[in-house]
Amino acid sequence: MTARTRDPATGISAAEPEAAAVSDRKLRIFRDRGALAEGAAEWLLGVATEKAGAFTVALSGGSTPRALYERLAAPPYQEAFPWARTHLFWGDERFVPHNDAQSNFRMAREALLSRVPIPAGNIHPVPTQGASPETAAAAYQHELMDYYGAEALAPERPLFDVTLLGLGADGHTASLFPGAAVLGEQHSWVAAVADAKNLARITLTYPALESSRLVVFLVTGKEKSAVFARLRRGDRALPAALLHPVGNLWQFVDAECAGIS
Numbered sequence: 001m002t003a004r005t006r007d008p009a010t011g012i013s014a015a016e017p018e019a020a021a022v023s024d025r026k027l028r029i030f031r032d033r034g035a036l037a038e039g040a041a042e043w044l045l046g047v048a049t050e051k052a053g054a055f056t057v058a059l060s061g062g063s064t065p066r067a068l069y070e071r072l073a074a075p076p077y078q079e080a081f082p083w084a085r086t087h088l089f090w091g092d093e094r095f096v097p098h099n100d101a102q103s104n105f106r107m108a109r110e111a112l113l114s115r116v117p118i119p120a121g122n123i124h125p126v127p128t129q130g131a132s133p134e135t136a137a138a139a140y141q142h143e144l145m146d147y148y149g150a151e152a153l154a155p156e157r158p159l160f161d162v163t164l165l166g167l168g169a170d171g172h173t174a175s176l177f178p179g180a181a182v183l184g185e186q187h188s189w190v191a192a193v194a195d196a197k198n199l200a201r202i203t204l205t206y207p208a209l210e211s212s213r214l215v216v217f218l219v220t221g222k223e224k225s226a227v228f229a230r231l232r233r234g235d236r237a238l239p240a241a242l243l244h245p246v247g248n249l250w251q252f253v254d255a256e257c258a259g260i261s
C-alpha cells in the first residue's frame with residue numbers, strides 16, 4: 001500500500017493528487033477541476049442508477065457545479081442518465097428573472113437542461129417572477145411540500161436523494177451566510193435572505209438541505225483551500241460546517257483546494 005502523509009490540521013490525506021481520485025472516508029480529492037467534474041458525473045450516475053423510481057436532486061449555483069452540469073450534458077451521461085425519472089430543484093436562487101445572468105436556473109438551463117431529454121415537468125426552479133422574495137420563498141416551499149407529499153419532513157424519508165452544494169470563501173453554502181438569522185430557522189423549508197451585496201436570494205434552510213440521502217460539497221481552487229481546511233476542522237463559524245444531513249455527506253475537491261498541489 002502506498003504510504004500516505006496526512007495534514008494533522010485538516011485530516012486531508014496527501015495521496016497521489018495525480019491519480020484520478022482518492023478516497024479518504026467521505027473526502028475525494030481529484031487531480032483538477034476536469035477530473036472532479038468527470039468523477040462527480042460518474043458518481044451521480046451510479047447513485048441515480050441504483051435508486052428505483054424518482055431520483056430527486058437539489059442543484060447548486062457556482063462555477064464548480066457548472067462544470068459538472070456540462071459534463072452531464074455530454075456523452076455518455078447525456079443518454080445514460082435516467083432523465084425521465086430525475087427531478088431537479090434548486091438549493092438557492094437569486095431573486096432575479098430566470099434569464100438574468102445571475103440566475104442559477106439560467107446557468108443550469110444553459111449548461112444542462114437545454115441539452116438533455118429531461119421532461120419539463122421534472123424541472124422545479126424557484127419562481128422568481130413572484131411579487132417579492134418572501135412570496136417566492138413561500139411558493140417554493142409549497143412546491144416542495146406538494147412534491148414530497150407532506151408538510152413535515154421525516155428523517156427516514158429524505159426530501160432529496162442528492163443535494164449538491166458549493167462553499168463560499170466566507171463559509172456560506174447555498175445562501176446560508178455567516179451571521180444570518182436564517183441559520184436559526186428550524187421549521188420553514190425555504191426562506192428569503194439577502195447576500196453581502198444586499199441582493200435578495202431565496203434559500204433552502206438547514207432542515208430542507210439536511211433532508212438529503214447524500215449531500216455533496218463541490219469545491220475547487222487554491223482560493224478555497226483556507227476555508228476548506230476550516231470546514232474539515234469543523235469550524236462552527238462557517239455555515240457550511242453546521243450542516244448535518246440525515247444521510248451521508250461527501251466532499252469532492254480538487255488538489256488545489258485540498259492544498260496538495
Ligand SMILES: O=C(O)[C@H](O)[C@@H](O)[C@H](O)[C@H](O)COP(=O)(O)O
Binds near residue numbers: 174
Ligand atoms: O449560487 C450560488 O452562488 C450558491 O448559492 C453559492 O452557495 C455557491 O455555491 C458558493 O458561493 C460557491 O460558489 P463557487 O463554486 O462559484 O465558488
